[in-house]
Structures are given as structure tokens and as C-alpha cells.
Amino acid sequence: MLPLIPLFPLLGFAINASMGRRLPKAVSGGLASLVMLASFAVSVVVVWQLANLAPTQRLIEQTLYTWIASGDFVLDLTLRVDPLAAVMILVITGIGSLIHIYSTAYMHEESDPEYARYFSYLNLFAFFMLVLVLGANFVVLFVGWEGVGLCSYLLIGFWFEKKSAADAGKKAFVVNRIGDYAFILGTLLLFVRFGTLDFQRIASAVAPLATDPDFGPLSVATLLLFIGATGKSAQIPLYVWLPDAMEGPTPVSALIHAATMVTAGVYMIGRNAVLFSHAPETMAVVAVIGAATALMAGTIGLVQNDIKRVLAYSTVSQLGYMFLAMGVGAFGAGIFHLYTHAFFKACLFLGSGAVIHALHGEQDIRNMGGLKTGLPITYWTFLIGSLAIAGVPGLAGFFSKDEILFETFAHGHTILWTIGILTSLLTATYMFRLVFLTFHGERRHQAPAPEHPEEQEPAAHHADAAQPSHQLHPSHSSHLHDAPSAMALALVVLALGSVLAGYVGIPHALGGGNAIATWLAPSFSARSVTTLAEGQVAEAGQNGRGEAAEGERGLELSLMAVSSIVAFVGIGLAAFIWLKRREIADRMAATFPGVYRLLLNKYYVDEIYDATVVQPIRIVSQEGLWRGVDVHIIDGAVNGTASIVDGSSSLLRRLQSGSVRAYAGSLFIGVVLILGYYLWR
Amino acid sequence: MIPLGNYLVVSAILFAIGTAGVFLRRNLITILLSIEIMLNAVNLSFVAFGRWQGTVDGQIITFFVMTVAAAEAAVGLAIVIALFRHRESLNPDAFTSLKW
Numbered sequence: 001m002l003p004l005i006p007l008f009p010l011l012g013f014a015i016n017a018s019m020g021r022r023l024p025k026a027v028s029g030g031l032a033s034l035v036m037l038a039s040f041a042v043s044v045v046v047v048w049q050l051a052n053l054a055p056t057q058r059l060i061e062q063t064l065y066t067w068i069a070s071g072d073f074v075l076d077l078t079l080r081v082d083p084l085a086a087v088m089i090l091v092i093t094g095i096g097s098l099i100h101i102y103s104t105a106y107m108h109e110e111s112d113p114e115y116a117r118y119f120s121y122l123n124l125f126a127f128f129m130l131v132l133v134l135g136a137n138f139v140v141l142f143v144g145w146e147g148v149g150l151c152s153y154l155l156i157g158f159w160f161e162k163k164s165a166a167d168a169g170k171k172a173f174v175v176n177r178i179g180d181y182a183f184i185l186g187t188l189l190l191f192v193r194f195g196t197l198d199f200q201r202i203a204s205a206v207a208p209l210a211t212d213p214d215f216g217p218l219s220v221a222t223l224l225l226f227i228g229a230t231g232k233s234a235q236i237p238l239y240v241w242l243p244d245a246m247e248g249p250t251p252v253s254a255l256i257h258a259a260t261m262v263t264a265g266v267y268m269i270g271r272n273a274v275l276f277s278h279a280p281e282t283m284a285v286v287a288v289i290g291a292a293t294a295l296m297a298g299t300i301g302l303v304q305n306d307i308k309r310v311l312a313y314s315t316v317s318q319l320g321y322m323f324l325a326m327g328v329g330a331f332g333a334g335i336f337h338l339y340t341h342a343f344f345k346a347c348l349f350l351g352s353g354a355v356i357h358a359l360h361g362e363q364d365i366r367n368m369g370g371l372k373t374g375l376p377i378t379y380w381t382f383l384i385g386s387l388a389i390a391g392v393p394g395l396a397g398f399f400s401k402d403e404i405l406f407e408t409f410a411h412g413h414t415i416l417w418t419i420g421i422l423t424s425l426l427t428a429t430y431m432f433r434l435v436f437l438t439f440h441g442e443r444r445h446q447a448p449a450p451e452h453p454e455e456q457e458p459a460a461h462h463a464d465a466a467q468p469s470h471q472l473h474p475s476h477s478s479h480l481h482d483a484p485s486a487m488a489l490a491l492v493v494l495a496l497g498s499v500l501a502g503y504v505g506i507p508h509a510l511g512g513g514n515a516i517a518t519w520l521a522p523s524f525s526a527r528s529v530t531t532l533a534e535g536q537v538a539e540a541g542q543n544g545r546g547e548a549a550e551g552e553r554g555l556e557l558s559l560m561a562v563s564s565i566v567a568f569v570g571i572g573l574a575a576f577i578w579l580k581r582r583e584i585a586d587r588m589a590a591t592f593p594g595v596y597r598l599l600l601n602k603y604y605v606d607e608i609y610d611a612t613v614v615q616p617i618r619i620v621s622q623e624g625l626w627r628g629v630d631v632h633i634i635d636g637a638v639n640g641t642a643s644i645v646d647g648s649s650s651l652l653r654r655l656q657s658g659s660v661r662a663y664a665g666s667l668f669i670g671v672v673l674i675l676g677y678y679l680w681r
Numbered sequence: 682m683i684p685l686g687n688y689l690v691v692s693a694i695l696f697a698i699g700t701a702g703v704f705l706r707r708n709l710i711t712i713l714l715s716i717e718i719m720l721n722a723v724n725l726s727f728v729a730f731g732r733w734q735g736t737v738d739g740q741i742i743t744f745f746v747m748t749v750a751a752a753e754a755a756v757g758l759a760i761v762i763a764l765f766r767h768r769e770s771l772n773p774d775a776f777t778s779l780k781w
């Protein structure tokens with residue numbers, strides 16, 4: 001049963017990749033969506049089976065075959081579902097299906113072969129992500145890990161005729177490679193240390209050990225793994241690829257940001273929770289990097305003018321929250337936020353896609369405004385998503401974000417908590433800046449020309465091409481078409497999810513059971529061999545948790561109040577500035593031109609990387625390796641060999657006069673000399 | 682009975698004449714004839730050795746050599762005729778195109 005989950009998308013990929021160009025759109029798109037839905041159905045069944053087991057027994061495992069057997073080292077291709085993987089597969093296949101369905105309408109302007117190519121990549125993406133979360137050891141995880149990197153490259157560069165898209169794809173690929181390199185090193189280090197790559201065996205080998213004192217091997221290994229995670233999950237210093245990933249079609253952004261890819265790093269840390277909790281240094285690094293990323297991305301998001309770019313930075317920021325949670329040891333809270341974030345971020349991205357679709361490729365929010373009436377479905381779903389991400393009480397984002405902030409505070413990281421709250425304020429502000437500028441106020445047509453005209457989506461340009469027929473009817477010229485039914489369906493389901501997803505994790509302080517934390521808990525502790533002892537451990541953990549919650553109930557409630565107030569203040573601030581007094585924003589930008597430009601240019605991080613990493617490498621490669629080593633040494637060796645042969649042959653050539661008689665003479669003399677030698681020796 | 686050494690001396694003289702002819706004459710047909718002389722010098726030594734050993738091996742080899750010599754003469758003359766038709770010359774120094 002288990003292998004079916006990844007195999008369905010793989011089947012869809014195989015069909016669409018091999019004969020998709022001959023299939024009509026309805027078949028290729030329908031097939032791609034269908035395999036995802038089938039995979040979702042199988043996932044639901046598997047998770048249902050899992051839920052029916054006793055809490056400490058929740059593990060379904062299937063070894064497909066022994067992949068590598070070399071002496072003592074045996075590596076099985078094993079798929080394993082535990083509570084953590086269960087959450088992940090539901091998110092990937094569930095949200096993935098909705099994005100597939102949405103895409104059938106969004107990509108409809110593409111030609112048949114392009115359409116099939118798009119869906120084959122999408123299915124492959126889902127396949128690799130499922131392999132990543134189902135893999136029971138580091139190597140299988142790494143297959144998925146690399147696979148999603150490849151698919152992100154293919155999908156970000158989907159419109160590869162456009163240079164900016166091809167560049168963005170390349171950037172994503174290269175930046176990810178840097179992280180992957182560290183990830184491999186970390187994996188090898190763990191293998192050297194423990195002699196196995198299976199997550200559970202490593203966890204049970206680590207569990208009895210004392211925490212790593214002072215930058216021991218565990219800290220180094222986990223730190224290397226974390227660098228890998230920063231690449232995949234877009235954290236400082238390797239986050240730069242994610243905002244550029246906007247070059248891909250919008251549903252792809254939704255897929256990358258919500259269901260797949262960026263969650264991989266968070267998942268990987270959650271998967272190795274036992275390992276990471278034994279390396280306090282790494283945990284501190286994770287938490288600080290997470291908080292710093294959250295804050296930095298939040299400030300950038302505040303001034304960006306591209307609708308998708310704002311959302312991209314909000315993803316980076318929310319991922320920062322997840323890493324913050326991981327870093328303070330609140331693995332359950334981090335995964336919970338991953339899960340709720342998947343709903344509202346997919347909702348927001350697909351909503352932005354609907355806006356771009358309706359405006360024929362316009363992405364600059366300065367050229368939008370007043371779309372509320374024209375696009376009611378998009379508006380309301382986008383609003384719900386924004387409320388959820390801002391952390392308004394009662395919606396998904398509130399529960400998970402609050403859980404993270406509470407855990408951070410409870411673990412004594414007051415500074416990180418302050419940063420978290422500040423980011424929360426920023427999140428509410430920039431999200432509602434986006435909502436107000438896009439949907440409220442007057443429609444602005446002739447705002448400044450887009451900064452990056454090349455970033456507009458070709459899909460929408462196709463739509464432009466179809467427009468003259470509309471313009472024949474003057475009344476239709478400013479007609480806005482709301483999301484088509486397939487897109488609307490995905491939006492509505494995701495908006496519902498954004499509201500309801502949080503209710504699986506109502507904190508104890510509000511009288512809930514925090515079901516998701518209990519559900520996930522077994523995944524974050526080592527499974528001992530005897531289930532009895534394990535049961536006791538789990539029980540003890542739960543009891544401890546319960547008592548703690550009792551004592552901290554007041555604290556949690558007050559923190560909750562603080563974050564709710566912050567969310568409302570953020571929304572209010574946004575409403576005041578961008579709804580009532582637009583000139584305040586301009587005046588603020590004019591008062592602090594330095595800060596504004598710093599933020600608008602994303603802290604010049606791309607430029608700094610370009611100057612400190614890219615250019616030196618380029619110069620060394622070009623002047624040193626190419627013009628020096630390659631031209632002089634390697635080419636020199638080859639050409640030198642040739643000219644030695646050439647020179648010596650031009651000497652030898654003189655012997656070949658063409659005169660048969662001279663040849664016969666030299667033959668004769670040679671025979672005489674040889675015979676003479678032997679006769680008179 | 683004439684001793685073996687005499688035969689070999691005659692054979693060596695004949696071979697030297699042939700070799701000299703190959704190197705010194707300026708006519709392809711004469712060169713072919715000189716090659717025939719060399720071959721026959723060798724034949725003579727074969728026969729002499731055979732006789733000296735009291736076997737027929739030398740005579741058998743000689744028949745082979747004569748057969749090959751006949752074939753070679755036929756091919757060689759054909760080539761010479763072809764060359765002559767091509768270049769109107771039988772001087773071997775005129776044919777130096779066997780080079781790069």
C-alpha cells in the first residue's frame with residue numbers, strides 16, 4: 001500500500017512526459033490531478049490505519065528491496081510512515097492536488113506540449129517530495145531531497161525562453177547545491193559515527209548519550225545538516241533563491257512555498273529531533289537563524305511592490321518561525337506551523353495567481369487597487385488567508401504561531417520571543433498592505449511602469465493576445481474575470497483550510513487537547529526496543545506536559561493576548577497608512593530614504609553575494625582556471641604534444657624521398673649490417 | 682664431386698651481380714631481370730645445400746621460388762607496362778611520388 005503513494009505521481013509523470021505532447025489538455029491535466037487525488041486517497045487510508053494503532057505503536061514500514069549490501073553496511077529502500085510523515089504526506093498530496101486542479105485552469109493558455117510538460121514536472125515534484133518524507137534513512141531522503149531541487153529548477157525555469165526565468169532556475173539550483181553539499185557531509189559524518197543511516201537507529205543510538213558538550217561531532221554533523229536545511233528551506237544565508245523563484249508560474253510558487261520543497265528542511269530537522277536535541281549549540285544556531293530570517297524577510301516584505309515577491313518574503317519569514325520553533329526544541333509547534341502555513345500560503349499564492357490572471361500579467365501592486373468588487377471570490381479567500389497568516393484569533397495561523405511564540409518564551413528565549421512578536425507585527429502589516437493596495441481603494445492603471453517588466457508572466461501575455469476580441473466590445477474593455485471554476489474550487493477549499501486547520505492544535509490553555517502535539521510526540525522521541533518502556537516514557541512525557549501546561553496556563557493566555565493584540569495593531573496600522581493616509585507611506589519613504597532603499601533592495605544581499613562570492617569565483621575561474629590553467633597548462637600539454645610530433649616528423653619526413661631505389665638501398669644496407677653483426681660478433 | 686664451397690661462391694657472385702644490377706641500372710626491365718638473377722642465385726645455393734645434405738628439400742624449395750618468380754615477373758612486367766603508358770619512361774628515378 002505504502003509505495004502506491006509516491007508511485008501514483010510517478011505514473012502521472014511517466015505518462016505525461018512520454019506521450020503528453022499528443023494528449024489534449026483535458027487529458028494531461030486531468031490525469032495529473034487524478035493521480036494526485038489517488039495518492040491523496042491512499043495517504044488518507046494509510047493515515048487512518050496509522051491512527052487506529054496504539055499511540056506508541058504508530059509506525060507502518062515497508063522495505064521494498066535492499067538497495068546496497070556491502071559487507072556490514074546494508075541500505076534498504078524502506079518507506080516508513082510515522083505520525084510526522086503522516087502529516088507531511090497529507091499536506092503534500094492534499095494541497096498538491098488542489099494546486100494541480102488550480103493549474104489546469106491557470107495554465108490553459110499554454111500549448112498542449114507545454115501544458116503536458118508542466119504537469120509532468122508537477123507530478124515529478126510531488127513524487128520526489130513524497131519519497132523525501134517517506135524515506136526511512138538519509139539516503140532515500142537524499143534522493144527526494146535532490147529530486148525536489150531538480151524539479152524546482154525545471155519549474156522555476158519553466159518559461160526558459162525568458163532569460164530572467166532561466167537565471168532564477170539556475171540560481172535556485174546552484175544555491176541548493178551549496179546546502180546539499182553540507183548535507184552530504186553531515187550524513188557521512190553521522191554514518192562514520194553511528195554506522196547506520198536509518199533515522200530510527202540513529203535516534204536510538206543517540207538517545208542514551210549525553211548532550212554533546214562543546215562542539216563535539218554531533219554538533220558538527222547537525223550543523224552541516226542544518227546548512228543543508230537552510231538551502232532547501234530558504235534561511236539565512238541561502239534564502240536568496242526563493243524570492244527569485246517567482247519567475248515560475250504562480251501555482252508552482254504555491255507548490256514550492258506551501259506543500260513541497262521549502263518544508264523539506266523543517267521536516268528533516270523534525271525527523272532527526274532526537275539527534276538535534278543532543279546538540280544544544282546547533283539548536284541555538286537554528287533558533288537564532290530562524291528568528292533573524294523571520295525578522296529580516298518581514299522587513300523586506302514591507303516595501304516590495306510585486307505581489308508575488310511580498311508573498312515570497314512572507315514565506316521566508318514564516319519558515320523562520322518554523323526554524324525558531326525547531327531551535328527552541330518545540331518540534332511539534334514547528335511542524336504544526338508548517339501544516340497550517342501550507343494552507344494559507346497556498347491560498348494566498350493561488351489568490352495572487354488569480355489576480356495576475358485577471359489582470360493579464362500585472363504583478364505590481366501599485367498598478368492594482370479596487371479589485372474587491374471585480375474579483376469577489378479571490379478577494380474573500382485572499383482576505384481569509386491574510387487574516388490567517390497575520391495570526392488573527394480563531395484562524396489557523398493564530399494557533400500555530402502562538403504555539404511557537406509560547407514555546408519560545410517558555411524555554412526562556414525572551415529576546416527571540418521579542419523578535420518573533422515584532423515579526424508578527426510586520427507580518428500583519430505587510431500582508432494587509434498587500435490586501436489594501438490590491439483590492440481596496442481606486443483602480444490604478446497608470447502607476448509607474450513595472451521595475452522588472454521582464455518578470456511578467458508569459459501565461460498572462462498569452463491572455464493578452466486573446467484580448468483584442470474583447471476590445472471589440474467597448475463595455476468589455478475593463479472587464480475583470482474572476483477565477484474560473486477550477487481555480488475558485490482550490491481557493492475556496494484552501495480558504496476553508498486556513499480557517500479550520502488550526503483546530504487540531506487548540507492549546508491546553510484554551511481548553512483544547514493540542515491533539516497535533518500529542519499525535520506528533522512519538523516521532524520526536526527515540527523508539528526503544530521494548531514497547532513497555534516506551535509506553536512509560538511517552539506517558540511520563542505527557543504527564544509532564546500536562547502539569548507544565550497547568551502551571552503556565554496564565555502565562556500562555558497572556559502571551560496569546562499579546563500576539564492577538566499585535567496582529568490587530570499590525571492590521572490597523574496597515575489600514576491607517578494604506579487605506580486612509582496613503583501619503584504617510586510616501587512621506588516615511590522620503591524621510592528615511594536610506595532605510596527605504598536598503599529594504600527595497602533587499603539589504604543588498606544579492607549584490608553582496610555577487611561581490612563576495614560570485615565575482616571572485618567568476619574571476620578566478622575566468623582568469624585563473626580558464627585563461628591560466630586551461631589555456632596554458634591543459635591546452636598547452638595537448639598542443640605541445642602535437643607540436644613535438646610535428647617537429648620530429650618534419651625531420652623524419654626527409655627520409656621518405658619517394659625513390660624506390662633509395663628504399664631498396666637502405667633495405668639492403670640494413671640487411672648487410674644486421675647479418676654482418678651476427679657473423680662477425 | 683665439386684665441393685659445396687664452389688657452388689656457394691658462384692651463388693654469391695650471381696647474387697652480387699643481381700644486386701648491383703638492381704641498384705645501378707636505369708631501366709625497370711633490366712632491374713626486373715636483375716631480381717630474377719638474384720632469385721636464381723638463391724635457387725642455386727638451395728639446390729647445392731640440398732645435394733650436400735642428401736635430401737630433396739632444397740629442390741622442392743627451388744620449385745616454389747621459381748613459381749613465385751614467374752608470378753612476380755608477370756605482375757612486375759604488367760606494372761612496368763602500366764607505368765610506361767603513364768609516364769613514357771622506364772627510368773626508376775622518374776617515379777618518386779611514393780611520399781607524403
